Amino acid sequence: MTTEAGTVAPPARAHENEHRWVGFNTIVIREFSRIIRIWGQTLVPPGITATLYFLIFGSLIGPRIGDMGGYSYMQYIAPGLIMMSVITNSYGNVVSSFFGAKFGRHIEELLVSPLPNWLIVLGYVVGGVMRGILVGIVVTLIALLFTRLHVEHWFAVIGAVLLTAFVFSLGGFVNAVFARNFDQVSFIPTFILTPLTYLGGVFYSVSMLPDWAERLSHANPILYMVNAFRFGFLGHSDVSVAVAFTVMVAALVALFAFCVWLLDRGTGIRD
């Protein structure tokens, strides 16, 4: 047996970034492998759900509703349905992966390592973003079976989907940090996330709502995300696109800082 104990010095400053990059990559690759390994749980169900939405709301009910904002109902809801999948899957990936690591205690593998907490948060969040984007691609391909999607503003499409995936991955991280059991893992998605998503203009334009309901809808951050994304496809939005992107960036920065602070404090993990 040969050991080289004592010969491995702590990482010098010059190699610190390289070490961090390797560590970050390891988390991301592990998360990606997990998504692919359990594809039956991660990629297939959103595809089936989206197919049903397109079939029922788009093909069966949609023609009876007629045009919305100058577009067929199917074209109108397609961006919303894609965004809904991105939101639920990026959130769900981080909450289940991080809570699973906490529950199985293998989060300790990361906590004892020299990786800084901000990089641990970023690794998990990028994992969530990857799943959100993968599922978004799956749902987009399904949407193309039902309708034609024209992209008006590529920047808005890519920017909105990435920012949304990041924001909800961070939201999933917060949920996982505070969750003490599996009930608390599903509480936020069921009682907060799903209602906000459905009321966030996925299936309708908020301009159709009574004044008070439209004003109330503007307190819903998902409204801004769905509309920024829809603007990218249709060039039409219920809210100011600039405000929408400002809301998303602000939410991303605030949530990231909050997640790192939680991990630094050891909330829900240490003690």
Add this chain to the structure above:
Amino acid sequence: MHALSLRQLSKTYKTGVHALKGIDLDVDAGDFFALLGPNGAGKTTAIGIVSSLVTKSAGKAYVFGRDIDTELEAAKACLGVVPQEINFNQFEKVSTILLNQAGFYGIRRGIARERVERWLKNLSLWDKRDAVSRTLSGGMKRRLMIARALIHEPRLLILDEPTAGVDIEIRRSMWEFLRRLNAEGTTIILTTHYLEEAESLCRNIAIIDEGRIIEQGRMATVLRTLQTEIFVINTREAMDGTPQLPGYSVRVTDEHTLEVEVSKEQNLNDIFAALTYRGIEVLSMRNKSNRLEELFMRLVEGRDADGTPTRAAAGE
């Protein structure tokens, strides 16, 4: 150079439990050190603080001179921890667990693969490299955690009861492995309930109880503080009553067995002479308990290894 230094380290949990009450501890580089204490004494809390799994309430901790408050990443890079409880992903393959852990320490895949092979072979787990970790036996899981802690080749290895629930053969092979590792330069801190293990492996010792260090020093020196030892003597013939051995405390446990308490100033020759004089033939003799166990029980609980109160504890 100290591999580990603790200064007035304290921890009070939110529940109000005062797990550590300002402990001071120095472990020299290259040492094989035993940290002993009963359940709930604060050993795992101290290890948890050093490995940043527990947030300290007060005090300082240094790993090879690196302050965990200001140089946490550098301190962590020097440290490998084998926890008491299984804490790897039980759905991952053995080799994946080690490769990931190497990655968390910034070790590139090519080097990591070589190390995985080396440590798995060293710990007799190479055949299990593609097995899902939950299918391993208890002893294999323990060895996997040791391999994982060594994958970044730390200068300080802390093992929290590494041989708990492991059969004797594997325990002995793990002892040999740890001895070799220490001989090659790795500082090792060991907590264990097997006091024979600590006495056999470690050069220095600290005993912690109720959050305080109540004894520390060289193993041999600490053991010398034992004032008395109890010897169990088996006789060929059945004894008729308790034989009188002047100056010795004697107890007959059955007609063929007696226990004699021998102080540091006394010797065994006088016992044999006295027994021979009375026509009692000695068949065998042994220590009633491991010496460290005896010391541990006296310090921690104020009683003998078999639970009987010591003279000091009884107020004598």
